[in-house]
Amino acid sequence: MIVIQNLSKQFRHKNQVYQALDKVSLDIAEGDIVGIIGRSGAGKSTLIRCVNMLERPDEGAVMIHGRNLATCTPKQLADERKKIGMIFQHFNLLSSRTVFDNVALPLELDKTDKATIHRKVTALLEVVGLQNKADEYPRSLSGGQKQRVAIARALANDPHLLLCDEATSALDPETTQSILQLLRDINRRLNITILLITHEMHVVKSICNHVAVIDQGKLVAQGTLETLLKESQHPVIQQFIHTQAMSLPPDIYNTLQPEYTPGLHPLVEIELEGNVAFDSLVNTFHSQYHLPYKLIKADIEYLGSTNFGRVLLHLQGTDDSNRNALLYLNSHHIKNTIRGYA
Ligand SMILES: Nc1ncnc2c1ncn2[C@@H]1O[C@H](COP(=O)(O)OP(=O)(O)OP(=O)(O)O)[C@@H](O)[C@H]1O
Known part of the structure; x- marks a missing residue:
């Protein structure tokens, strides 16, 4: 369903060139939850941002349902993007808008009529368990609740794909588990494919059925976590399993x-x-x-x-x-x- 082909991206900064992505190819099936892991600076965010063209790749294609986003017209790209939700580590909510209005924003931008907005936002707040917070402002919410609002907003346009950039990194372990549970429910109930970046083994273990390992801009391994752990000696995977020697009592x-x-x-x-x-x-x-x-x-x-x-x-x-x-x-x-x- 999503085919990433030979994606490359360079950044130039003060006469230096960073090859953030180097011919990355990855197939993602409908309904998959794919975890992208790798060291800091490996190119994970760049990859995920190239999937919805927030970052324009220098080369390569992102085929979604057979259409290459890299060669779409601006109008076509805007339509495709509506079907791709995104959530971030720091939630990116608008502090001046209520919970309801944050979730309503993509629908307002899409010129949806008021009655439909009301119906959809009410239903979405129920999906994320925040029906009683509609009139509150983000400042009065916990981190987990803020991420729930961000998830509801990301679902407003009925996306088929959800991109998550370190979505649980700012949350405590218990809240992380509840957000992962929500993502799993969304994946199953709404059949939304999920592509997520994480540096936490337990996140991958909890919800991902596939893993892609990025190192220095290259895709160095992919498969189920179980196969990768069994078969790959790649240092990133080894590091992912063993972060440090065990502490002694x-x-x-x-x-x-x-x-x-x-x-x-x-x-x-x-x-x-x-x-x-x-x-x-x-x-x-x-x-x-x-x-x-x-x-x-x-x-x-x-x-x-x-x-x-x-x-x-x-x-x-x-x-x-x-x-x-x-x-x-x-x-x-x-x-x-x-x-x-x-
Ligand atoms: N807008 C930019 N301008 C210049 N360099 C950039 C830009 N975005 C990313 N880079 C560089 O590209 C490389 C890959 O960055 P990216 O953010 O994709 O890595 P990452 O794997 O997501 O890292 P982290 O886990 O630390 O978030 C890095 O060397 C980074 O400094």
């Missing part, structure tokens, strides 16, 4: 020794990468090496039948069984780091 941190000393046991951080099931790993430790251990910390994401993440295990067996367990990890190419001995 204070009692362990204070007693941890960098070198082995008789009587101390290794504290090992193990990476679970989809082919390593946590349950079977600890079963092996138990059945093959009779190894007592203490699970100090776990950060595991379950995706379908596989798991990803990290665990911190304090191996508490004899020197031999501890060593054998570490050998088992290495011989099975299970990434692990000894964080110290305690």
Whole structure:
């Protein structure tokens, strides 16, 4: 339904040229929720802004239902844009307008009659759960409520595509979840395709059925999150999974020794990468090496039948069984780091 073909965009600034997008191609099926991830400055916003031509690409095409937006006349482009809603990290509401009037704005600009505006805005405020806030001003709303108003406004012209630029980045975790739930409902109930930028793993995991990874303006990987995590060694994906080493609980941190000393046991951080099931790993430790251990910390994401993440295990067996367990990890190419001995 949306076909992005060889999209390129350069920015020039004080004799310097930034290749923000470099021949990016991506197919998005109707009803998909696609997450775009990548480092800061990778080109994610530029890509999403080129989809509705807020940013004009230098080269390439954005085909929506067979029509290339890059070659549309201004009138055709204005019509196509009405069918593409957009929401932003900082909501972009008009502070001088009430909630109702913010949502009504695109309809007013489209010269919709008053009765229709009233009917549509009332229905949209119900969709986003703000029917009792119609007469309030944005300043009296929470961040999550502001984003709900922005979503209602983005839906005013019955779009088939919703672009979300870091839409939950300014929200606390609980509000983020409720906004994601709303986006999922909108996607299912109204069959709106969603293209979103995020830097948060849990956002992708919660709602995206596809992921596109952008690095230095290039599309470097795409697919389901599960396949990407299993198959791609690309540093952006690895970084996305493992942002930093696990923090240690204070009692362990204070007693941890960098070198082995008789009587101390290794504290090992193990990476679970989809082919390593946590349950079977600890079963092996138990059945093959009779190894007592203490699970100090776990950060595991379950995706379908596989798991990803990290665990911190304090191996508490004899020197031999501890060593054998570490050998088992290495011989099975299970990434692990000894964080110290305690
Ligand atoms: N209007 C502009 N003028 C000049 N350079 C720009 C402009 N917009 C973006 N760039 C540059 O293009 C590159 C890609 O920017 P973009 O905002 O698309 O990245 P991003 O992946 O969305 O980053 P972030 O996650 O930090 O928002 C950056 O080097 C940025 O500085």
